[in-house]
Amino acid sequence: MFSGTDDLEEALSLVCVTALGLNRKVNSRMSLAECAQRLGSDEGVRALHLLADRVGVDRARFPDGPALRQLFADEAVSMKALRLHRGRNVYGGGKVALWKAVWEPLRAALSPAGEVLELARRLVAMDTTTMGRDLSACVAFLTQQLRSAAFDVDRVEVAGANPILIARRGARGLAGRIILYSHYDVAASPAADWRSPPRELIERDGRLHGLGAGDNKVALAARLHFLSSVEHTPELLWIIQGDEETGSAAAQRIMPDLLRGLTATLWLEENGYHDHDGTQRILARVIGSGSTMNLPPDRHLWRLIEHLGASGAAFGVKHRVESRGLNKDFFAAGCPFNRNLPIGARYLAIGVNDPATGIHQPNESVPSWTLPLHARQLGDILTWTDETAREDV
Amino acid sequence: MDEVTLDQEEAFRRDGFVAIGPLLGADELRQLRAAHEELLVRWAADCDVTVEEYTRVVSQWTGLWREHRAFATHLHHPVLARIARRLLKADRLRLFHDHLISKPPRHSSTIPWHQDYPYWPVDRPRALSCWLALDDATADAGALVFMPGAQQEGEQPPVDFLRSNKDWGERIHASRAVPVTAGTCVFHSCLSWHMSPPNATDRPRRALIVIYMDADNRWDPDHSGWHPMNAHVTVPRGERFNDDQFPLIALADPEVRS
DSSP states (O other): OOOOOTHHHHHHHHHHHHHHTOOTTTTSSOOHHHHHHHHSSHHHHHHHHHHHHHTTOOGGGSOOHHHHHHHHHHHHHHHHHHHHHOEEOOSSSHHHHHIIIIIHHHHHHHSOOHHHHHHHHHHHHSOOSTTOTTHHHHHHHHHHHHHHTTOEEEEEOOTTSOOEEEEEEOOBEEEEEEEEEEEOOOOOOOGGGOSSOTTSOEEETTEEEOTTIIIIIHHHHHHHHHHHHOSOEEEEEEEEESOGGGTOHHHHHHHHHHHTTOOOSEEEOSOOEEOTTSOEEEEEEEEOSGGGOEEOOOHHHHHHHHHHHHHHHHTTOOEEEEOSOOOOTTSTTOOHHHHTOOTTOEEEEOOSBOTTSOTTSTTOEEETTHHHHHHHHHHHHHHHHHHHHHHHO | OOSSOHHHHHHHHHHSEEEEOOOSOHHHHHHHHHHHHHHHHHHHHHTTSOHHHHHHHOOEEEOGGGTOHHHHHHHTOHHHHHHHHHHHTOSSEEEEEEEEEEOOTTSOOOEEEEOSGGGSOBSSOOEEEEEEESSOBOGGGTOEEEOTTGGGGOOOOOOOTTTOOOOOGGGGGGOEEEOBOTTOEEEEETTOOEEEOOOOSSSOOEEEEEEEEETTOBBOGGGSSOOGGGGGOOSOTTSBOOTTTSOBOOOSOOOOOO
16 A cells, blocks of 8 residues: 655645745755755744744644654655665654644645635636537526625626626625626637646646636636635625637627726736746736826825735745736737726736746646635735725725 | 365455464464564664664565565465465466565554555456464554455545545444454455554554465556556566566465365
8 A cells, every 4th residue: 555645745845935935936846855954944944933923823733843853854764765675654754744744734824725626626617718618507607606605696698799797796894895807718728738638627736727727717716715705895896708718899898888987996807927936926007098007006006015915925925016907918909897997996916827827828727826825815905995995085 | 174264255255354363373473573673673774773763764664575585485375375365266376565564652653444456556456465463463553444345346546645534424333343363364355445543552563464466467557656566567568467576476276266
């Protein structure tokens, strides 16, 4: 009998990069020996405890320095015994002990919630490419999910196009209004070029692979789960269209009227990116007019950026700010959401993708570690919206 | 006198396991334990640690027959081999591998419910383990526990030993601990569901396991993930295993009850 422990190195690598703020691309998969060197040092143990504080885990759940070093030393003996004379460690020590001592206390904080994965799995499983056979089923699924989260859902039907869902939910204890934008359609990608079935959400090498994972079904699932489970929210308006990958014909027609006269504390874009090293790319701007469409963040947005940056720091990542919209100009008419934002609107794009996501490409994927950070930052947005709306008044 | 009774054969078929014995005498057991202790000294030195440090961590070894003559001789123990052949209903037996599992006092834990076969690069579940107790394996010392009859439900996906959460529900009450004295063998199907609790006593609990398979089984590396025996295979996939590393078992009596 031989146990499956392939993911221990991946888990400990994630702990290392998060605790020590390392470059996520360079250190995405470290050997156990490297993890031992980094986490077993005095600096590593201190960083582990500080990480626990930042993500709300009791640091008493971790072994002290000597005990942690002993666990790594035991595992080193295990690996040597296996290599030299096929000796194995099957009880308590070695990999199992490291898993329990280091990863299990942090697992819930550093890995995606099971409910998000399940939602994403169901969304990816549906064929929502142009003329896809599951477009109607996806609309029904999202409608049901939104209604069960107490949203009022209107389906805007436009001839020759997929329905646009307009979901509204009144304030739940917080001031302000957030307008969110998403889409449920995906661009096709030849199945033959994929390493795994494109409509199966597969977790591999710390990433979630699946057609539309990065554009934008995983972010959609993350937000759906977050807004379904959080207790206090401001007023929410969520526009979810189904033709973004083919030029958004219907949305281009209805969005001007839909958005005209609307005000919101924040307009939240469908998704956003991290750099290869993990640095978060925060797109934040105030909508101007004419040639000054992208105005820099105002003082309120800067305060939000500080909150988002603090959450990023808890996960060991830096951030940088760009005053522009998410680049989605695949069609001449552009994104109907971006094009119709009112003057003075505060716009934010953050999300779960990175440069390896490869939207519209085979093996599209999302780094798993971004999901718990995204959930935390959605919480930051709610709190900030409440504070800002009260100040605006 | 038959080495295995019809009742025992029927119990193996029905439950997936049967304990028979003692089949080994005190001298044979003493030789095997001494051989293991001799190897421990060598292995600890290999790892630059003391035997105490080594045995606190390492507790299972595969391929002992290549390391010590006592274990090589044990593979062909005539009584054990004949019983294995009867229970497996095979014309010829081949070794898949042997291994020794130690549950040392204070340094063991639960091995969760699992089947063995899903981890093996073997094309069909025509194999059984002969689990020989080198020490008394009492219930509190980590005796094997089986779910009788579960082998008849076929192969299930391999259990992840780090996250195993096999839930039998009410059926758990049907599970059966099989405490045995030193020298007794528990023969169990490769599809049997079994687990073992920690050794809560101050005594060692060592077991020497020989996995006998039908000699006509084929190498199928796609059936499982990584397995240490793959490194010893020299035949193409789909072929019978090579005799040098997976030796045929000498059998004194070729008759097979069918």
